[in-house]
Amino acid sequence: MVELFILMMERVGLIILLAFLLVNVPYFKKLLLSRNSYQSKLQLAIIFSLFAIISNFTGIEIKDNQIVPSSILTNLHDNVSIANTRTLAIGVSGIVAGPFVGGMVGIIAGTHRFIQGSNYSWFYIPSSILVGILSGWLGKKMTKKGKFPSPTQAALIGALMESVQMLFIMLFSGGSIQQGLNLVSFIALPMIILNSTGTFIFLSILTTTLQQEEQAKAVQTHDVLELAAATLPYFREGLNEHSAQKVATIIQHYTKVSAISLTDSHRILAHYGAGSDHHIPELEVITELSRDVLKNGKLSIVHHKEHIGCSNPSCPLEAAIVIPLFVHKKIVGTLKMYFTDANQLTHVEEQLAQGLGTIFSSQIELGEAEVQSKLLKEAEIKSLQAQVNPHFFFNAINTISALMRKDSDKARTLLLQLSTYFRGNLQGARQTLIPLKQELAQVDAYLSLEQARFPNRYSVTFDIEDDITHFVVPPYAVQILIENTIKHAFGARKENNHAYVSIYKEQEQLIISVADNGLGIPEDRLLQLGKEPVSSKKGTGTALENLSKRMTNLFGGQASFDVKNNSGDGATFTLTIPLIEANGVNTLI
Incomplete structure (x- = not known):
């Protein structure tokens, strides 16, 4: 038994070596x-089946409870059994996938x-199927939040699966149960222990590797946030030579790629890093790769120098990612990340490039919106809130950065909410009316970011009537009321702060009501709100006035803005506007 234990350790070591190689291959990580996709499941089934077949070929031949020296087991003689790690490969495949x-x-x-042969080997088919399905079911039960079971849990599953296999061997692998029992007594202990240990090590390698990648992503997300904050002031100028040169330098500093290039729709605006001797700003776009991306608007990744399409024979660039930049769904330029060593272009860089393309497109779009907003009157700029509040933006970035180490999943969720908030500001700057559903998404993004900064400071309860989200409202109508309540209603009070948002239709009107249990409004200010600026320590007091004026401009006497103190504590703000369906108006300015 000791000899079998040692030989089995060698086989388990082979499987563990293969596991280590696989989890370090980017393609396998993607799978x-x-x-959960059927295409990935099919490929994983093929990979783990190869594991299991290798286990069959490299098994240890046993006859009459004696180890028979052998090499690759292709055809087995009668009355011969093999001890192998096949159950390990099957069990791990179920646990993982x-x-x-x-x-x-x-x-x-x-x-x-x-x-492979030998007497009574038919039972390995149903036993292997049972092991695969049962391990998959148990693994799924123990899986939480898309993660894998812990190595300890996996080891217990591995031991159970090997025990199931031993039961089949005892019942079916011989002329009698006694013969099967004799074989099991010889192989069971080393196979259960080692296959369980192998499962533990396999899952340990897998989870450790993926955890390290998650940590790397968290650090990368933090860097991306800093990069976004650094590039925002320049992209707000628009996509031009000055902004592109500054941005290229910043991106290259944070990403450490060999070169960064930015183009508009026809010429190079900036190139920083390797190849700058011939990738010169103000020249026409010189690579076929960039011209193709500008034409089809799809991200392109190449790992060979000839695919870049640079006409200079001494160009040191060997690999590249070219990301299209869009404004209002129209391609306006490209961001190019170049590598002098093709091996440096990994899956992490691909994900980074895609994220940067989205962020920079939003920032350029924001810049264009601000340029347009400067052509409007001061009151219109304030009422539409065309510009993102830098103070709010940097507070949000700092909050997300602080969450990187503690809760990376929540940090990523907040980053998506910040993107939603950005998009809402851009759309609000170009539209006079938007669907209520869109306004509520903007409110949700705003509240997620604010409540992450001030957890448990206040609560907001929504009561939205069914089937009304397709009606249109002025941009920021709900957000301004909620933001005003959060900033002014509760004073310095840090608990028991509640806001209640109620939206419903009444006859041919849409009623938006925001109530609170705050301190109430002094009578001298109550008459001023919505009619003139009311300054305070936390704002200029123009938001409610601008909202009221915008309502009047849009709907005339059909709209109203009312403020009153509640009979108990707090105050209630109410907007009344006519019911207009989204498909019944042109919402663009």
Whole structure:
């Protein structure tokens, strides 16, 4: 038994080596992260089936409870059994990818073991299928939030699966149960221990590697936030030579790629890094790769020098990612990340490039919106809130950065909410009316960011009547009322602060009401709100006035803005506007 234990350790070591290689291959990581798609499941089934077949070939031949020296086991003689790590491969496939993949691997591995031969080998097919499906079901039960079971949990599943296999061997692998029992007594202990240990190590390697990648992503997200904050002032100028040169320098500093290039729709605006001797600003776009991206508007990744299409024979650039930049769904230029060593272009860089393309497109769009807003009157700029509040933006970035180490999932969620908030500001600057559903999404993004900064400071309860979100409202109508309540209603009070948002239709009107349990409004100010600026320590007091004026300009006497103190504590702000469906008006300015 000791000799069998040692030989089995060698086989488990081979499987663990293969596991280590696989989890360090970017392609395999992609499959693991997208393991719920049928295409990924099919590929994972093939990979783990190869593991299981290798286990069959490299098994230890046993006859009459004696180890028979052998090499690659292709055809087995009668009355011969093998000890192997097939159950380890099947069990891990189920734990990692679910019962479908586990069952597929079980079918293939069991069929291959049957083809290898020896008496009574048919039972390996149903036993392998059962092991695959059962391990997948247990693994799915123990999986939380898309993660994998812990190594300890996986080891217990591995031990159970090997025990199931031993039961089949005892019942079916011989002329009698006694013969099967004799074989199991010889192989069971080392196979259960080592296959369980192998499962533990496999999952340890897998989870540790993915955790390290998650940590790297968290650090990268933090860097991206800093990069976005650094480039925002320049992209707000628009996409031109001055802004592009500054931005290229900043991006190259944060990403450490070999070169960064920015173009508009026809010429190079900036090139910083390797190849700057011939990728010269003010020249026409010189690479075929960039021209193709400008033409089709799709991100392009190449890993070979000839695919870049640079006409200079001494160009040091060997790989590139070219990201199209869009404004209002129209391509306006490209961001190019170049590498002098093609091996530096990894999956992480690809994800980074896609994220930067989205952020920079939003920033350029923001810049164009601000340029347009400067052509409007001061009151219109304030009422539409065309410009993103820099103080709010940097507070949000600092909040998200602080969450990187503590809760990376929440940080990523808030980053998406910040993107939603950006998009809402851009759309609000170009539209006079938007669907209520869009306004509520903007409010949700705003509240998520504010409540992350001040957890448990206040609560906002929504009561939205069914089937009204397709009606239109002025941009920021709900947000301004909620923001005003949060800033002014509760004073310095840090608890028991509640706001209640109620939106419903009444006859042919849409009623938007925001109430609070705050301190109430002094009577001398109550008459001023919505009619003239009311200054305070926390603002200029123009937001409510501008909202009221905008309502009057849009709807005339059909709209109203009312403020009153509640009979108990707090105050209630109410907007009344006519019911207008989104498809019934042209919402663009």
